[in-house]
Amino acid sequence: MAYKVFVDGQEGTTGLRIHEYLAGRSDIEVLKIDADKRKDAAERARLINASDVSFLCLPDAASREAAAMVSNPNTCLIDASTAHRTVPGWSFGLPELAKDQRAKIRASKRIANPGCHASAFILAVRPLVDAGLLAPEALISATSITGYSGGGKSMIAQYEAGGDSKLDSPRPYALGLAHKHLPEMMAHTGLKQAPVFMPIVGSFYKGLAVTVPLHLSQLRAGTRAEHLHEALSAHYAGERFIKVLTLRDPATMETGFYDVQACNDTNRVDIAVFGSETQVLVMARLDNLGKGASGAAVQSMNVHLGLDEGLGL
Numbered sequence: 348m349a350y351k352v353f354v355d356g357q358e359g360t361t362g363l364r365i366h367e368y369l370a371g372r373s374d375i376e377v378l379k380i381d382a383d384k385r386k387d388a389a390e391r392a393r394l395i396n397a398s399d400v401s402f403l404c405l406p407d408a409a410s411r412e413a414a415a416m417v418s419n420p421n422t423c424l425i426d427a428s429t430a431h432r433t434v435p436g437w438s439f440g441l442p443e444l445a446k447d448q449r450a451k452i453r454a455s456k457r458i459a460n461p462g463c464h465a466s467a468f469i470l471a472v473r474p475l476v477d478a479g480l481l482a483p484e485a486l487i488s489a490t491s492i493t494g495y496s497g498g499g500k501s502m503i504a505q506y507e508a509g510g511d512s513k514l515d516s517p518r519p520y521a522l523g524l525a526h527k528h529l530p531e532m533m534a535h536t537g538l539k540q541a542p543v544f545m546p547i548v549g550s551f552y553k554g555l556a557v558t559v560p561l562h563l564s565q566l567r568a569g570t571r572a573e574h575l576h577e578a579l580s581a582h583y584a585g586e587r588f589i590k591v592l593t594l595r596d597p598a599t600m601e602t603g604f605y606d607v608q609a610c611n612d613t614n615r616v617d618i619a620v621f622g623s624e625t626q627v628l629v630m631a632r633l634d635n636l637g638k639g640a641s642g643a644a645v646q647s648m649n650v651h652l653g654l655d656e657g658l659g660l
């Protein structure tokens with residue numbers, strides 16, 4: 348019998364992408380809401396409670412509202428929004444985070460999927476903290492270059508309307524230094540201080556790359572780029588969706604440029620380490636609508652249901 352799946356926010360950017368991933372899967376029956384009822388609380392509640400899994404592809408407030416609608420103890424929520432990522436009782440939908448993370452996702456009926464910037468940052472940094480190379484007290488910074496689909500329907504419409512030359516150039520944002528992903532970046536890396544984080548949105552649809560620049564003197568004494576690369580490779584050994592690139596990725600060094608769109612249309616994350624005698628850059632790239640959102644949500648569903656983790660991805 349097929350699992351019943353509902354996507355609350357089915358017309359939005361992440362919701363539509365989840366539908367594309369689920370299309371053609373015979374083990375999934377997608378419960379559809381009538382277009383004119385998609386914000387009708389009673390109808391949403393009915394479908395959520397009729398589902399085995401409901402994806403919440405909604406603004407934060409609507410996600411909190413949806414979470415309060417669940418009365419069926421068998422319904423699992425997978426929330427793509429920022430609302431529940433550090434809330435007790437919710438497990439973090441990043442199976443590669445740590446050895447016990449898959450068991451947590453399997454056991455939990457409340458799964459909060461990571462933010463797109465946060466996914467890349469956490470995957471780049473957590474193994475360095477776990478290996479003792481980067482102290483939890485470290486003061487670090489990070490940038491993220493992202494495509495405009497990360498801003499959802501309204502930002503996509505803005506970029507695709509054309510006629511505004513200001514949108515042609517990359518635009519740094521979150522300059523209040525309080526980006527909404529900072530709490531999850533800290534909670535799931537173990538860092539005690541928030542990184543100084545500056546995202547930059549560019550005039551391309553999707554693709555994202557977080558860069559963490561480090562002086563080797565910030566790391567455990569004697570650490571070199573090779574050690575960071577070894578720690579990342581060991582942490583992700585056997586992970587089908589995480590690829591640690593060869594140290595000083597030859598494809599990048601050959602052209603001289605790093606491709607932030609290289610993981611587009613995949614559920615993969617590439618992690619690269621570039622280094623000199625005194626400094627390193629750790630970079631993680633992903634498709635913000637793949638492993639950064641909708642792909643990750645489907646992966647979490649597969650893990651939760653005990654299915655092959657890569658089904659449909």
Ligand SMILES: NC(=O)C1=CN([C@@H]2O[C@H](COP(=O)(O)OP(=O)(O)OC[C@H]3O[C@@H](n4cnc5c(N)ncnc54)[C@H](OP(=O)(O)O)[C@@H]3O)[C@@H](O)[C@H]2O)C=CC1
Nearest residue numbers: 356358359360361386404405409427428496497499500640
């Ligand atoms: N885009 C991305 O790369 C990523 C997005 N996310 C997060 O996922 C969530 C969804 O984002 P995204 O798909 O980009 O956003 P969109 O703005 O593209 O879509 C959100 C959808 O939710 C609908 N909606 C709003 N309020 C309600 C409500 N009360 N009841 C039912 N539906 C409602 C909207 O309706 P309407 O069509 O009328 O506007 C819209 O279709 C957000 O929390 C976002 O932060 C997470 C990771 C990456």
Ligand SMILES: CC(=O)N[C@@H](CCC(=O)OP(=O)(O)O)C(=O)O
Nearest residue numbers: 427428429462463464497498548
């Ligand atoms: C370009 C752009 O605006 N991107 C969004 C990130 C989207 C994402 O991952 O978001 P959630 O935490 O909302 O799930 C931002 O930086 O706010």
